Amino acid sequence: MEHDRGNMRVLEAHMAGLKRVVELRGGLDAIRASNSMVANLVFWIMMVSINEPMLLPLTYGDLDRDFGWLTNPTTATLLTHDGGEKDLREFGVDTATANVLHEVQRLSRNYSSIVNFGTPNEATKVLSGLCSVLEKLLQMSRFSSNDSPIPGLSQSCRLAGCLHVFTPLSGYFPDPTLMLHTLVRDLKSSLTHLIGAVGTKSHLLLWLLFVGGNTAHSMMPERSWFVGHLVVVVTDLRIRTWQEVRQYLVQLAFHDNFCDITFGKLWDEVKQKQDSLDVDLPPIETDVWCNQYLHPET
Structure with missing residues (x-):
């Protein structure tokens, strides 16, 4: 809501708090393992709220992970x-x-x-x-x-x-x-x-x-x-x-x-x-x- 209202100070405070909660839970990947919908929601909110594509505040850590189909010769x-x-x-x-x-x-x-x-x-x-x-x-x-x-x-x-x-x-x-x-x-x-x-x-x-x-x-x-x-x-x-x-x-x-x-x-x-x-x-x-x-x- 604060993002759409343009309330930047409160938005930054909410983002910092949410990031801290995710860190206490072991990171976004750990949350995804137990509840992928919650992880997706958190990732989406943080990604959109930062408004800068190159400055993702939270990630799953998937950058260096291969896709499953790459190891399957019929789908690679x-x-x-x-x-x-x-x-x-x-x-x-x-x-x-x-x-x-x-x-x-x-x-x-x-x-x-x-x-x-x-x-x-x-x-x-x-x-x-x-x-x-x-x-x-x-x-x-x-x-x-x-x-x-x-x-x-x-x-x-x-x-x-x-x-x-x-x-x-x-x-x-x-x-x-x-x-x-x-x-x-x-x-x-x-x-x-x-x-x-x-x-x-x-x-x-x-x-x-x-x-x-x-x-x-x-x-x-x-x-x-x-x-x-x-x-x-x-x-x-x-x-x-x-x-x-x-x-x-x-x-x-x-x-x-x-x-x-x-x-x-x-x-x-x-x-x-x-x-x-x-x-x-x-x-x-x-x-x-x-x-x-x-x-x-x-």
Whole structure:
């Protein structure tokens, strides 16, 4: 309540007290072992209240823990969504980031089905996974020692992964809008480096821009930046319809049905901007995945 009221002094006092209680209980991971819902709630409140993605006041300690599916040879591939498409490493994404994004994709797919048909215990398990992967992505964003050599690529993927998880949860309390705005601006900055290094003809860039543009609502000035760059990307990739866009989003980067409406509205804005600028559309070519543009020249 104090977060939404903007009562910063009292908010800081509450956060310090809550952090102390968690420490007395043995840490957030210990609380999760006995009551995952309480741990999820505490993590969410502290993460949103701090309003700075890089300054998590409490963590589970999951950063250095591998995902369970990595030890199972039947599930350890980095293929996206339905197991029949692209390995994110082909686009120059470093392995650690690609692993976390694959987990985001897996949880996104489960989230949609469990929200509609799952039990409370299943929903709690998915929520625990989402909190854990958010912690990993936010903490990984602090470091760059093992990143891709392509400027901005790994950081853009991590920030977009955060937004993909965060945005569908934006109606929860406390209100995470300020945190989302910070992530959108960080993503815009990172994408500026990426576009400057490799250009705009990339299906991975298509997804990164769609995720950022989707979160940047119409009242944010960043929305027009994402729309403008999407006009360039879809033109360069010779994409003409929403069905084509959705096909690439699903195949490449764990886009699920939950985002169909908001992503579709963003596509309508892109088409309107394209028409208003009277952009010449190149002839349709045979479908070819563009990933060589995300590899530095040797």
